[in-house]
Amino acid sequence: MPGELPDGNSPGEGTKLFWARNVWALVQERDSAVKQLEWKLADIEGQLSKFWERLDRAGKERITTQEKVDRLLFESEEVRQQRDRLEAEINHERQERLAGHKELETRLNEVFSQLPLSNSDRLQISQPLHPIQSSSSPMREPQDLKEMLANLHQEIARLKPPQEAEAFQELQELKEQLNQSKSEQLQLTNQLAIEQKNSAVLKEKIKELNAEIEAKSRNxxxxxxxxxxxxxxxxxLADPSEAVQRWAYALLKRSHLPKAKMAIEDYQPYRFFRCLQVLEHQKAVRTLAIDPEGNFLVSGSNDKTVKIWEIHSGNLIKTAIGHTGSAIALAISxxxxxxxxxxxxxxxxxxxLKTGKLRFTLRGHTGWVNALAFHPKGNMLVSGGADKTIALWNLETQELIGTFYGHTSTVRSISINPQGNTLISGGNDNMIKIRNLLTGELLHTLTEHTGSVCSVAISPDGNLLASGSNDTTLRLWNVGTGKLLYTLADHSSGVTSVSISQNNMMASSSDDGTIKIWNLEQARPIHTIPPLKTTHGNEGYMLCSAIGPNGDKIVTGFDGGKIKIWGIGDH
Known part of the structure; x- marks a missing residue:
């Protein structure tokens, strides 16, 4: 650009020129700075490249050094093994030569001992042997062994570390560092494995705890x-509607909470009892029994059969056939x-019970067998008959082991207390007899009834005796003293059957067609199930009854062959 503007230009052109010069200077200054930065960057890249080359070379040198160390160690180990092998061979050769020399001396001594020569003769003979002895001496080395030893020493000398102390020390330090690094790596690996295992165990425990917490929260x-x-x-249960009360009671029975069970025990649901099932024999039903769990019902009839029923569904499981007379008495172990x-x-x-299979038959009575009771241990059975006797049987040997006398007429019913030491019997002679079952001793004779004693039952604790009679009364007695405690005269006809549940509820059936439910401890009636009316009148005479172990079922048998199961339905 020219240094001066022509005279013909205006002042505005001078200003533009001045501005352009300044911009150009700035551009040149910026380009110079950029070039300087590029040079510096190139220098830095060169230095980095040299640094990485040195690092790579150092790494290669380290690898090479490690390979040399490993090779030297390997060769040294080979030489050591070869030297040990050669030394073993030399020692073996020496041992063989020494043994040959000793053998030769032994033979020479034997020859000398057998020759009657003078000492001078011995000397002349032994002189030629000196070279042999000398050549067989173990101290002289053969030429080939010397050469092998020389070669071995040369090889060992060749494989020795360099004479320079610093180089040898560096190799030793590298070897130690390598070994230490491997040891540390192994320790870290083992520690990592242990930590991973502990971590897995902790995770599993945390998972289990979370599951327990979640389950507990749900529960x-x-x-x-x-x-x-x-x-x-x-x-x-206090609702005015009977239907609501019935539903509430049925649902409470399904709950396992203690307060639900207490409410059921305190509540008296018998007013809701209705006939749930009607089962049938061909002739009059004479006896009934419910198993201790309340699942099975056994019935005996004048049709000479015994039937096993599932009490909740009313399904017939088995009909046991074998008797040639009416089935009058039943007892479940x-x-x-x-x-x-x-x-x-x-x-x-x-x-x-569950199959109806006959095990065996006991014979000994000379009249009808009217009453049966198992001993609480289940190994003995007591029976009462029309022959006025009570028989005691060993069920393991199937033998009659005792006979009790005392009744003057047919024995109608018997019962054994839960402790298994007291036997109670009632008969057509209007008497109840209490005796020691273990000794047979008669303890008490109760004579307050004025009619046949049709049924006797003992409370779960064994202290109370309930008896039902044809004189229309129920009587409660103290078993230990024989004292009459209560006379219950709520039936209008003879009491045919008495049974007691495990929760001290008592059920009685009568010829008047009613079933009465009693609180045994309070000696008071709770509810009366009236006789069912039909188009022909009443159902018939109620000959027997039984209450379930929990008091939630009552079963009755009639002279027309029907069995009725009473309780509270689910609906």
Whole structure:
């Protein structure tokens, strides 16, 4: 650009020129700075490249050094093994030569001992042997062994580390560092494996705890909801509607909460009892028994059969056929596996409860077998008959082991207390006899009834005796003293059967067609189930009854062959 503007230009052109010069200077200055930065960047890249080259070379040198160290160690180990092998061979050769020399000396001594020569003769003979002895001396080395040893020493000298102390020390340090690094790596690997294992165990425990917490939360929520529902159901037992009360009671029975069970025990649901099932024999039903778990019903009839029923569904499981007379008496063993039946054919038969299979038959009575009772241990059976006797049987040997006398007429019913040491019997002679079952001693004779004693039952604790008679009364007695405690005269006709549940509820049936339910401890009636009316009048005479172990079922048998199961339905 020219230094001066022509005279003809205006002042504005001078200003533009000045501005352009300044911009150009700035551009040149910026380009110079950029070039300087590019040079510096190139220099830095060169230095970095040299640094990485040095690092790479150092790494290669380290690898090479490590390979040399490993090779030297390997060669040294080979030389050591070769030297050991050669030394073993030399020692073996020496041992063989020494043994040959000793053998030769031994033979020479034997020769000398056998020759009668003078000492001078011995000397002349032994002189030629000196070279042999000298050549066989173990101290002289053969030429080939010397050469091998020389070669071995040369090889060892060749494989020795360099004479420079610093280089040798560096190799040793590298070797130690390598070994230390490997040891540390192994320790870290082992520690990592242990930590991973501990971590897995902790994770599993945390998972289990979370599952338990979640399950507990669900259970707590369910329990809280169930508790609220039970409270609502308990309050519903006082509802004016009978249908609501019935539903509340049925639902409370399904709950496992203690307060639900207490509410059921305190509540008296018998007014809701209705006939749930009607079962049938071909002729009059004479005896009934319910197993200790309340699942099975056994019935005996004048049709000479014994039937086994599932009490909740009313399904017939098995019909046991074998008696040639009416099945009059039944008893189920304490473990619920067997039952015994007594018949008008004077025999007792033992059956399997769930299959109806006959086990064996007991014979000994000379009249009808009217009453049966298992000992609480299940190993003995007591029977009472029309022959006025009570028989005691060993069920393991099937033998008659005792006979009790005392009644002056037919024995109608018997019972054994839960402790197994007291036997109670009632008969057509209007008497109840209490005796020691273990010794046979007669303890008490109760004569307050004025009619045949048709049925006797003992409370779960063994302290109370209930008896039903044709004189229309129920009587409660103290078993230990024989004292009459209560006379219950609520029936209008003879009492045919008495039974007691495990929760001290008593059921009695009568010829008046009613079933009465009693609180045994308070000696008061709770409810009366009236006779069912038909188009032809009443159902018929009620000959027997039984209450379930929990008091939630009552079963009755009629002279027309029907069996009725009473309880509270689910609907």
């Amino acid at each position: 707590d929520g369910a329990m809280e909801f169930e508790s609220e529902m039970v409270n609502l159901l308990i309050s519903s 304490p473990n619920g596996e067997l039952f015994a039946s007594g018949s008008g054919d004077n025999t007792i038969k033992l059956w399997e």
